[in-house]
Amino acid sequence: MLSSKFIHAFTRQIYHTNLITSATFNVIKKHNSTHTKNDLVLVDVNDKTGFSIVTLNRPPVNSLNLELLSAFSSVLDDLHKNNSRGMILTSSSSTVFSAGLDINELYKPDMDRVRKFWTSLQDCWIKLYGSSFPTAAAINGHAPAGGCLFAMCCEYRVMLPKYTIGLNETQLGIVAPTWFMATMKNTIPLRQAELALTLGKMFKTDDALKLGLIDEIAENKEDAIHKCEIFLKKYQKIPQTARALTKQSYRKNDIMELENNREADLQLFFLAISDPRVQSSLGKYVAFLKLKSRMKPILEAVKFLKGIFKSKKKKN
Numbered sequence: 001m002l003s004s005k006f007i008h009a010f011t012r013q014i015y016h017t018n019l020i021t022s023a024t025f026n027v028i029k030k031h032n033s034t035h036t037k038n039d040l041v042l043v044d045v046n047d048k049t050g051f052s053i054v055t056l057n058r059p060p061v062n063s064l065n066l067e068l069l070s071a072f073s074s075v076l077d078d079l080h081k082n083n084s085r086g087m088i089l090t091s092s093s094s095t096v097f098s099a100g101l102d103i104n105e106l107y108k109p110d111m112d113r114v115r116k117f118w119t120s121l122q123d124c125w126i127k128l129y130g131s132s133f134p135t136a137a138a139i140n141g142h143a144p145a146g147g148c149l150f151a152m153c154c155e156y157r158v159m160l161p162k163y164t165i166g167l168n169e170t171q172l173g174i175v176a177p178t179w180f181m182a183t184m185k186n187t188i189p190l191r192q193a194e195l196a197l198t199l200g201k202m203f204k205t206d207d208a209l210k211l212g213l214i215d216e217i218a219e220n221k222e223d224a225i226h227k228c229e230i231f232l233k234k235y236q237k238i239p240q241t242a243r244a245l246t247k248q249s250y251r252k253n254d255i256m257e258l259e260n261n262r263e264a265d266l267q268l269f270f271l272a273i274s275d276p277r278v279q280s281s282l283g284k285y286v287a288f289l290k291l292k293s294r295m296k297p298i299l300e301a302v303k304f305l306k307g308i309f310k311s312k313k314k315k316n
């Protein structure tokens, strides 16, 4: 049975897709520009196609903190209100799509802030996974955990070579929420999803393609965006309402599961982050990331010297 909340959402959806006229959309087209949401999320509407390129812009790695999630949630609202023709999600970093949740929000959290943080994450997932407009991800860098989640929420994924993507939570000693798992189950075969989730596996671009976790590989960011546009254009001939309702029907059980249990999900999250073992795992992980970051110049120097040594050996 559909909850009354969801039926309302559907009715609203029909209202939006049918009754928001193209005149509304033209207003946006006329004022076509790059909008910013505190600079953390950039929105660029393409005049010709009507597609919005939404760029996550929180250097260095687009880790999802409360402010970034709030800005993204508000962008998703705007796209919905403006009856967007389609969205392409990407990143301003040249090597990272998104590093997932900001570990600093989870490690020794302030309880008031972390409540808002988790609620914002729930909001973003519900809005993105259930969006009325079609979505594609141009994955121009690594996409672990929450980064992979947002990419999987989109209906199409194009990724650049030699990066990694996956839900790696178990490797951090944490459990991905059921709605993260549901999103993966909607993307790759069930058995593969179970293995990927329990192993916390990160897939290289080629393997992600074989698995169906991504749909295409692109040469560079521009090519990825172009491929996403080709995908979105396929919907131009399909009546909007039929497309939107079909997508939402397909995803409604997962969405309703969270919609109906948001407080319980929040309490489960509180329970997890209050567990000393989880805090200890997160503490070690924060330290590991910091050490890895500091070691980078040394590792790069070693790599450089190895290269020189190899080429000298070849000459001899």
Ligand SMILES: CCCCCC/C=C\CC(=O)SCCNC(=O)CCNC(=O)[C@H](O)C(C)(C)COP(=O)(O)OP(=O)(O)OC[C@H]1O[C@@H](n2cnc3c(N)ncnc32)[C@H](O)[C@@H]1OP(=O)(O)O
Binding pocket: 060, 061, 063, 095, 096, 098, 099, 100, 101, 102, 103, 104, 106, 142, 144, 145, 146, 147, 168, 169, 174, 175, 176, 177, 269, 272, 273, 278, 289, 290, 291, 292, 293, 294, 296
């Ligand atoms: C607890 C209850 C249950 C909750 C359920 C939670 C569900 C989802 C959880 C998550 O999403 S947890 C996040 C998981 N993310 C990761 O494991 C990714 C970690 N990061 C990386 O692997 C790498 O940073 C990268 C993304 C591959 C990029 O590598 P690169 O070499 O380009 O950059 P780094 O030098 O590693 O990092 C730069 C800088 O960013 C900091 N940082 C990286 N990731 C995060 C993060 N997720 N949160 C916060 N900060 C992050 C890293 O420490 C460096 O900082 P500085 O030391 O330079 O200050």
